[in-house]
Amino acid sequence: ENLDKGLEKSKASFFDKMSKAVAGKAKVDEEVLDDLENVLISSDVGVGTTIKIIKAIEERVARDKYLGTDELNLILREEIAALLSKTNSGDATDFSLPNDKRPYVIMVVGVNGVGKTTTIGKLAYHFKKSGHKVVLGAADTFRAAAIDQLQVWADRTGVPIIKQKMGSDPASVAFDTVQSAVKMNADVVLIDTAGRLHNKVNLMKELTKVKMVMQKTIPDAPHEVLLVLDGSTGQNAFEQAKQFTAATEVTSLAVTKLDGTAKGGVVIGISDQFQIPVKYIGVGEGLEDLQVFNKYEFVDSFFK
Ligand code: GDP
Numbered sequence: 048e049n050l051d052k053g054l055e056k057s058k059a060s061f062f063d064k065m066s067k068a069v070a071g072k073a074k075v076d077e078e079v080l081d082d083l084e085n086v087l088i089s090s091d092v093g094v095g096t097t098i099k100i101i102k103a104i105e106e107r108v109a110r111d112k113y114l115g116t117d118e119l120n121l122i123l124r125e126e127i128a129a130l131l132s133k134t135n136s137g138d139a140t141d142f143s144l145p146n147d148k149r150p151y152v153i154m155v156v157g158v159n160g161v162g163k164t165t166t167i168g169k170l171a172y173h174f175k176k177s178g179h180k181v182v183l184g185a186a187d188t189f190r191a192a193a194i195d196q197l198q199v200w201a202d203r204t205g206v207p208i209i210k211q212k213m214g215s216d217p218a219s220v221a222f223d224t225v226q227s228a229v230k231m232n233a234d235v236v237l238i239d240t241a242g243r244l245h246n247k248v249n250l251m252k253e254l255t256k257v258k259m260v261m262q263k264t265i266p267d268a269p270h271e272v273l274l275v276l277d278g279s280t281g282q283n284a285f286e287q288a289k290q291f292t293a294a295t296e297v298t299s300l301a302v303t304k305l306d307g308t309a310k311g312g313v314v315i316g317i318s319d320q321f322q323i324p325v326k327y328i329g330v331g332e333g334l335e336d337l338q339v340f341n342k343y344e345f346v347d348s349f350f351k
Pocket of ligand 1: 157158159160161162163164165166196303304305306307328329330331332336
């Protein structure tokens with residue numbers, strides 16, 4: 048129900064456009080497919096993924112000879128679910144962690160403004176609520192505000208934070224955080240990192256160094272590299288995914304601000320294009336407004 052609310056705008060916009068695309072037409076023809084292509088692109092599904100979806104529908108039209116526009120929704124839904132299935136298991140329903148990795152280390156990456164700090168705060172809240180002991184690491188030492196903001200979330204959620212002063216070595220903060228987490232018997236560590244994209248080589252170096260220094264204490268850390276993307280920025284989100292996946296091995300995605308956009312299609316496109324699972328979606332500014340991504344619920348909320 049929360050998800051429906053969070054995605055209201057995307058859903059309304061998608062169906063408005065869809066119904067215009069098929070208005071007055073009984074069967075799926077070239078023109079309907081062209082219009083559908085525009086609907087998908089304008090919902091930020093992305094060009095590559097849109098072409099895949101259109102092709103799949105064309106194949107069905109060719110095979111079945113006739114496809115009624117009334118069936119189009121059902122088929123789109125199937126095709127999108129199938130695309131998402133390749134990267135998203137879809138069975139995640141809660142904020143649980145793998146049992147065999149303690150502490151479980153999540154390195155969080157993304158550019159400023161996308162909702163990285165907020166997402167870390169929400170994750171801290173949910174993990175704590177699920178009974179896990181959480182530690183935050185303020186390894187975005189480039190901006191004083193980043194450290195202060197993370198401190199605010201640490202206070203708000205009652206979770207310890209490891210930090211140093213602005214300008215200190217991010218790797219040193221990450222090292223301290225992991226060491227403290229082991230000492231405290233923590234279950235999960237969330238490491239905030241700086242995301243300055245204008246200097247790609249430095250970004251890569253910094254993230255690599257942060258990773259390596261954590262491995263001195265926990266050889267297989269980080270267990271997860273979570274890229275946070277702002278779902279309302281469309282093509283920017285695609286571009287950021289491209290740059291971060293080139294700089295480090297991203298293992299999961301959090302797509303934020305889906306409550307404020309009519310373009311929820313970005314979730315489908317990015318997951319497909321980069322073959323990375325979407326793990327969390329942000330649907331508001333509050334602590335509760337983070338959801339574990341479930342592809343079935345997502346597709347249902349779009350096509351209900
Ligand atoms: P950071 O610079 O990436 O750490 O970004 P912040 O976490 O400071 O977030 C930037 C702004 O986006 C803040 O005003 C947040 O409240 C807002 N924000 C973050 N996530 C969401 C979301 O899922 N929905 C909405 N509507 N706002 C969000």
